[in-house]
Amino acid sequence: MATVNISIMLKPALLDAQGRVVQGALKSLGYDEVASVRVGKKIEVQLPDSPDLDTKVKEMCSKLLANPVIEDFTYEITAQKSG
């Protein structure tokens, strides 16, 4: 099996309203030095390892997991030897 860790973030050009509010909260805790906060999503997918895994994951991300109009995605694949 392989574990795929997918990270999805709003495109940098878009205002991340959630991140801005979290930054404000950090500021109120005294962390004035925080320059920026952006909030994204992490999705963990497990599936059998295969030669076309990379293509498959890219497809899943662009078809469903991320919306390419507003989001960018990155992923890391960790293969686990069975047995």
Added chain:
Amino acid sequence: MKFGILQFPGSNCDQDAYYTVRDILGLPVEYLWHQETDLRGADVIIVPGGFSYGDYLRCGAIANFSPIMASVKHFANNGGLVVGICNGFQVLCESHLLPGALVRNDGQHFVCKHVNIRVENAETPFTRSCTTGKILSIPVAHGEGKFVCDESTLASLKQNKQVLFRYASPKDNPNGSTDDIAGIANENFNVFGLMPHPERASEIGLGSTDGLFLLKSLLKGVK
């Protein structure tokens, strides 16, 4: 003219839309469950507001892959009339039947209030009972209604007059929507999405009847 109203798990404006079509306008209407594929002869499909599939992943993202949406896409690509209201607008953007996307309101809050919107193009099947420039009072109720798109999409929306409604002034813009956009159509003007809820402004007891523009416009095209 027969209406079909989609029902996803989590739709919650389906009954309001049904009531408006059947009880106020006296027109034939049927619910269409998300797992069906038959549009049952509907001439107009309404994708109603709510939280389809709990808004999981992104608003409208899961609904896009429901069996009924495959039929709606086929219907729309053959010129069928489709209207998406609020969550329905999000579903139509996720389905690429409309360009752009809807993201979290700038103010983070869920906004529920009457807003003024201005008719920007009254020459479409969805707006022809109006005149361009007319101001309508229609409620919004959403947390993720800020319309965004890239610059070239925005330029073509403007050039083709696909922006059918704008919030009447920046002050009326409840969500930070790009260029104050409240509702758009596709290039062929048979698919229309808007964040405000016309069905919630359809009888005087609700505070406004301005929302009837939509059904009146659709009917105006019927001989």
